[in-house]
Amino acid sequence: MENIKCILDQFKFTGKLEDCRTFGSGHINTTYIATYSNKDGVRYYVVQKVNTNVFKNIDDLMDNVFAVTSYLRERIKENGGDVNRETLHYIKTVDGDKYFRDENGDCYRAYRFVDRSKSCDSVDSAEIFEKSGVAFGRFQRYLADFPAQTLKETIPNFHNTIWRYENEFLPAVKNNISGRADTCKEEIEFIKARREDCKKLVDLTEEGMLPIRVTHNDTKLNNVMFDEDTDDAICVIDLDTVMPGLALYDFGDSIRFGANTCAEDEKDTGKVKINLEYFEAYAKGFLSEAGESFNQCEIDNLAFSAKLMTFECAMRFLTDYLNGDTYFKTGYAEHNLVRARNQIALVADMEKHMEEMEKIIKSIK
Secondary structure, eight states: OHHHHHHHTTBOOOSEEEEEEEOSOOSSSEEEEEEEEETTEEEEEEEEEEOTTTOOOHHHHHHHHHHHHHHHHHHHHHTTOOTTTSSOOEEOBTTSOSSEEOTTSOEEEEEEOOTTEEOOSSOOOHHHHHHHHHHHHHHHHHTTTSOGGGSOOSSTTTTOHHHHIIIIIHHHHHHOTTSOGGGOHHHHHHHHTTHHHHHHHHHHHHTTSSOOEEEOSOOOGGGEEEETTTOOEEEEOOOTTOEEEOHHHHHHHHHHHHSBSSOTTOSOGGGOOBOHHHHHHHHHHHHHHHGGGSOHHHHHTHHHHHHHHHHHHHHHHHHHHHTTSOSSOOSSTTHHHHHHHHHHHHHHHHHHTHHHHHHHHHHOO
């Protein structure tokens, strides 16, 4: 613990250090939880070594995080909430900085652990999925008036689907670096046949129909903290990819992840379907909080956004497969192709049920 203690000493923690150990199951940052005791009991802090190979501009990232969490705290206060539980509370260093950089160039940041909370890794019921929708919907509602354009775009063109199509997918097909193009002809044609889908939300944004909002960009279930006693959603965590974007991106990616009847690397695509019960549950939770903040164009495109985010993911998996697996971690040679086929199957099933999905959205008041 001696090495990490040198890092802990750089932050404004209160109390006496009792313990520090690695924590969580994340694959990008290295995370520790530190226990401090004081006259009122114990307090837990999370300390993370940020992976600067993934997040290359740590200053922009941390500026975004502090700006958003500071704004959230003010909104939570206005609504009579608990600022220490309903948003992350980042801790500055003893020098007043947003993170600490050691002599090796490694970067560390810290925040208070959300008391009496737990996380869930998989969507096991419509009820828990609806509660995660409440959390991400509340995130949108509280940030509805935040000037999103002031945030840094830490990953340019992250959900610019037409840009990914033109600048990543088509070159990958043309160059065929891996020599694999002959093994995925049907998948390539499936993507090409839906080029116009890639443009839809980008065009609506340029026309002023869809407003730029604060987006989380990683709306998995395990990025919501739940109360350990009531199972109610408390707050949204993992704000590393917070950027300006469309609320539709967050909604669509949640559905892609949580309303698929299978894991995204299930090889039997016959099992891959859109779970309409889960889709409705999440939409109800999400719109119960965020609905009044959205314009009609946003609401009208929620169902489509689920298809688009799934399509974009399929395209990214296929692009990486054609490029020789340089981006996503893989467990075997055809892993990215299996993932692409899985997501393509989900897109195809969403297309069959798009009218039902749109009716579900319209039925939610």
